[in-house]
Amino acid sequence: MDSETDTPSSESDHPLRPVVAAFQEQYHTYILSDGNRFVLFGDSILQQSFSQNVSFAFGAALTDIYSRRLDVFNRGLSGYNTRQALRAQPLCLPLPEKASMRFLLIMFGANDSCIRNSPGGPEQHVRIEDFTSNLRHMVQHPCVKAHGDDVHIILVTTPPIDERKCLRADQEKYPTLGQTLRRTAANTALYAQAIRDLGEELQIPVLDIHRSMLAHAGHDHLTAPLPGSMDRPTNPTLQSFLTDGLHLSGEGYRLLYGELMTLIEQNWPESMPDRLPLMLPAWDFQPTWKVDGGIQESEWEDGGWSGPLRERGGNPPVGSEREVLVTGQFTEVLKWVKK
Known part of the structure; x- marks a missing residue:
């Protein structure tokens, strides 16, 4: 205590602090962990989805619309490919005795689709066959199955990339890179298709942000090369969805959010925010x-x-x-x- 003021010298010295702390430990943690969760499991595209550095934050918007209805948990892991994410998955999802999980949104592929042995940082490439297998194991993992059949699983396709923007960003990060592309529009499209195929195989809804972005960019999904390729003129619409050619801009996240809410309305209308109790x-x-x-x-x-x-x-x-x-x-x- 301060002898001159006769007041607690810090919050920890407050006479009621131990009582409050004990109450919070006994009750508050239980209340927080007893909610219905909307888990976002993916790479840096989801990790950054709450960022205030863009004009629209996907994760923040989702949290807002489900406020007091579902707890949105961001488990985006920057730089992770599906091989790493599969090992981390049990640590990212709630135990069923602690919290229920209504939605599990899975979004990987941006790192798996790196060109094999491309210069730069550690190897991130995962063969497309292994990529598909890893996603299948994520969906069927015991830590997901433990929540029963009521979990709404959503697979999200890898977004398209813009090779010009990617190259500039990679050159800044890896000065010795030269003109070598670490990612290509065509290779990224193969991983997006693998996710579509897996969704069809497992009868899981797919949020096809890859196709949606290309459609907005004027692509008919038949003509090659793809928008974003250096073999085509710069596409301003596609570039507007991407900050560095890989990660989403505010407009990219806005499109992702709109596509997600449309998908939920179509597949689980009872889980739309206005139909869930407070x-x-x-x-x-x-x-x-x-x-x-x-x-x-x-x-x-x-x-x-x-x-x-x-x-x-x-x-x-x-x-x-x-x-x-x-x-x-x-x-x-x-x-x-x-x-």
């Missing part, structure tokens, strides 16, 4: 806050909040009554149950 009742829904006909204020006692919104946690005595949060419509958010 995680907690609305502040002005009076029946929630009434106990025996009156409004009861929560009170602090025994290291925790008591009252209508007391959280689940701990081991209540056998036969005791405890108010718990349950999933349901707004009018049935709180119920009394026997524990």
